[in-house]
Amino acid sequence: MLDADLKTQLKAYLERVVHPIEIVSHNDGSAKGKEMAALLEDIRSLSDKITVVEGQDSAARKPSFDINRKGSDIGVSFAGIPLGHEFTSLVLALLQVGGHPIKLDEKVIEQIRNLDGDFVFETFISLSCHNCPEVVQALNAMSVINPRIKVVAIDGGVFPKEVEERQVMAVPMMYLNGQHFGQGRTNVEEILARLDTGASARAAAELSKKDVFDVLIVGGGPAGAASAIYTARKGIRTGVIADRFGGQVLDTLSIENFISVKETDGQKFAVALEQHVKEYEVDIMNTQRAVKLVPGKVKEVHTESGAVLKAKTVIISTGARWREINVPGEREYRNHGVAYCPHCDGPLFKGKRVAVIGGGNSGVEAAIDLAGIVDHVTLIEFGAELRADAVLQRKLATLRNVKVIKSAQTTEIHGDGKKVNSLSYTDRNTGDTHRVELEGVFVQIGLVPNTEWLKGTVDLSRHGEIEVDARGQTSVSGVFAAGDVTTVPYKQIVIAVGEGAKAALGAFDHLIRSSDDESELAAAA
Structure with a gap:
């Protein structure tokens, strides 16, 4: 065996x-x-x-x-x-x-x-x-x-x-x-x-007692981990709060483009990130989701559990999540036929008919993987052409149980009240509406930044990303941001790590150049 x-x-x-x-x-x-x-x-x-x-x-x-x-x-x-x-x-x-x-x-x-x-x-x-x-x-x-x-x-x-x-x-x-x-x-x-x-309330009370951090990092993905290492190495009091350490990388199956690491997977990479951070004196506070940022000489970060943490500087690295198509039926049938991870949920649709929405690299890779498991795959792309790399498109074209529909806008996901049974789309060239009978829909249309909790506090782009300058500084003094949550283009792990380091250096520079002395900060706290 x-x-x-x-x-x-x-x-x-x-x-x-x-x-x-x-x-x-x-x-x-x-x-x-x-x-x-x-x-x-x-x-x-x-x-x-x-x-x-x-x-x-x-x-x-x-x-x-x-x-x-x-x-x-x-x-x-x-x-x-x-x-x-x-x-x-x-x-x-x-x-x-x-x-x-x-x-x-x-x-x-x-x-x-x-x-x-x-x-x-x-x-x-x-x-x-x-x-x-x-x-x-x-x-x-x-x-x-x-x-x-x-x-x-x-x-x-x-x-x-x-x-x-x-x-x-x-x-x-x-x-x-x-x-x-x-x-x-x-x-x-x-x-x-x-x-x-009662555990959440007890934990929140303990967290709120913590002293003021020099830098508090919100988010434990690659950008947050890099920020923590860089600030801790400067000898300043560093804290990290994270919903889950590792962030979006935990949902990544294979990583083959992180320089010097030939091949790994998301879970191993996330474990390595956390182990590296723990080599330094970093206060890691897991299962804590930020819900509010209060600017000031001493910033406050409020968590979903009720904790209030204070810091002289804050680095936001809350990353992104799978983007939804926002059509009727999507949320109603989530986990009942609507899925976002073909690697995890694909085997449950063995021998069935499914659709993949999205013609970028993620969508085409999903269609290729699913084609080896399910009976039939319908790939639906909004644009006139697929956006995936040529090598992936060539592979897709060899699969007999995959149908590609371009210039199509998904309009509704239907079900019988318990699970998905079909999908409707509109032909963007003719305006005609079509219905596809199926049992599963995999949404693969990119990411949306986790910034809802920051609206009205820091400047966001029209896509909801945090606007940052060359140092990672946001529109709020002493508040920095890094990674997929920002306007920095090309959402890649290696870029997030670099941006996290840069934001950390920016925060450290802000601390040493600040005209506020320790007594003022202590009084403000």
Whole structure:
């Protein structure tokens, strides 16, 4: 099942197992069942602390398996074969159930341990989803810390009937005690905030007590990380608040154009960013979303949780998100046929008909990827010609199950009240309206800056981007901005990193040239 190199690596990891592990297999003898049996046998052969037994009960899902710590009620479950992006989740589950320390802040671990209640999480995933492992790994870790939390990760490709019955059309999709809990990339802190309703208020109160920062960076993507490193290296008090550290890069599958790094993926890149920032004395405050900026000698940043943070200078690097087409039916059927990540959600549409809206690089790449999974792809482009690179257009032209419609404006996404069933568009040349019968719509029309919270505070372009000068300075003194959120052209990771460094240097220069002395600032605070 596993190749020799993977076995060697896994064997080395399993040497860290402290407590004996019993893997309980629930097999149905199917092809997938045999594949799972081979995987479990490989794992068993690599450690004398691991045994595999056949389950004696009638499991709800087969093939599936439980990883249990012998002599305890600690364990996690997988329904399917966790390979692909989920192989790391499997390895971590073995280590953590086996007693290897969980890398979470002690306060977070204590908060998980003290949760009162019984929680049963079911998470639907696809093995090609690069967002799913964070959710699976977060819930698995929580289950090991608090055995009253039971978890199972379900491969939607292995259990299509259940996917259809529950109308799962986006992953990761979480259910708690049988009820929908949430979807999309989610970390431990975000899950905890929903389970422990008082946690957010307590955290906000603690954050508001923090002293004035020399520089407060809002956003934890490439631009924000670069800003933090540059300001921390100057020896000034630096803080970072981020909705999720890594930002939009977490939704990037492959990165092959960051100079000196031949190839990586978004999740690895985001982890590397955070690890680099943590090499310095930077106060990182995760799961905090800014909602208001109050200018002044000492600036205030208010968060959604109610915290108020103060700083002498602020660098805004809140990035961008997927742009919506804003037509009837889009929001109503989001995650019920309307999707924005073909890598994550594409496998859920296997054998079905889908549309991709957008003829740029992202749209054409999505159509190419989906063509290998779905029955048929209709690519809809607003302009008279596709805008993607020539090499991508040539590849697209070779695919027989892809139809390209140009000069077309999507006007509505239709559904039956539960899921998408068609799409309407207008031919921009003739004015005629057409309807395409399908089961999924993937929107790929670019990004929109995350600046709604700044309207009326800093100058924005007509596209909502923050206007900055050559130093990253905004229209507000002492407030800088960097990355995809600004008017700087060409939204690329390497450019965001450079702009983040530049904004940091601009903020530092502002601090040392400011005529306000420390006593004035302290009084203003």
